[in-house]
Amino acid sequence: MTDAIELRGLVKTYGPLRALDGLDLTLPYGQVVGLLGENGSGKTTLLKVLAGVLADYSGEVRIAGHAPGPESKSRVSYLPDVSFLPDGARVRSCIELYDDCFEAFDPERARDLIGFFGLDASMRLKEMSKGMREKVQIALAMARDARVFLLDEPISGVDPAARDVILQGVLRNLSADSLLLVSTHLIHDLEPILDSVVLMRRGRVALAGQVDDLRAEHGVSIDRLFREVYR
Template identity: 75%
Template sequence: MTTTSALSPGESTVTPERGLVSVRDLTVRYGSRTALDGLDLDLPAGQIVGLLGENGCGKSTLLKTLAGVYADYTGDVRVGGHAPGPESKAIVSYLPDTSSLPDQVRVRYCLDLFGDFFGDFDEGRARDLISTFGLDESMRLKEMSKGMREKVQISLAMARRARVFLLDEPISGVDPAARDGILDGILRNLEPGSLLLVATHLVHDLETALDSVVMMRHGRVVLTGGVDDLRAEHGASLDQIFRKVYRS
């Protein structure tokens, strides 16, 4: 990994100018392909932010970098004032776009696993979400539909008492009729001072829940701002703005 920073990895740098998540000149390359291209971003606490863009625009790469699971980048990345590492991971709950849970285990095993692994895991909160989603803790994951497994993973991720939640396409594999219920589950226990960054291309389904958005294309931010401000400026819904940006 090659990073550029005037600060030591453990030094905290949360300021009014640099938000709970702060990125400067972030670049990631996969061989000859540039996934993130000199990206700058500041996201404050107390926000629900939609990370929007087409497949391949760099959303997942950005989330992996913020979560500290991808480290081959250049630039300066700060989460809670810390470069990606043990200090930042302690305050981040990350839900990847693919499950890493073993197929053969039961839901109750997943609860025990998260309880052992994460000191901020609230098992009561997880059980409440699992119950709300109508799931049985005795079920094995391999017996579940894709949508049911998504609900298990969301229950686990949102039961941590984290400051930053990074969700990668959490409702993409879910039947449209079930999306409202899952969205309610994601938001029901969200602390007022936390930051939720959710990557999605399903803008219409999330529009009413979002405070602000970051629209990406070709590894760069092409539009960002508060949802209400963007609606007023463009005289259109967020979904209409999104479609216009990606038609150009």
């Protein structure tokens, strides 16, 4: 089986800025991986390249066995860090929209997650709080029958009491042979579910490894290690 993600010499520029600077990274299936780093370290740009949203880059990129594009998009589910659903839509309409747009989408799984999150499918998005809307978007993203899930700051707008429920929902139907790559600043909240982490700095990998190995090597939690690396 090929790896879920394989990157070699990935470069993405915005004018004179190198958002990704010769990035090398390999991630296997069967893991929940935290993508960590300061603002401007390249996390969102990397996720957009992997999702096929950004195409103007150099280097070698393979995700779910393909270069980012039409073939990979059927195997990759991407949740961006900004809302993308129309304010006036009802939740049930959003589920129908995804069912029309994505061949490998399970509306029953989406409805199950909506119920798990305690949401009413008849509500309009404009009637919801930011945290409730994020739950809807997470439910839609995780209801796709994908091999790779890319989530950009999925719990950033959610109050601390709701974060654990959302993480339970994310893992609720995640298959053991898929890859979940999650970017976050809320490391303390995500650390219990992470198998490995990738710490980025200035468009490159500053540190990567299995969570248990890094804790044993450095003698601190991943949250504390992050603070030490970026202080």
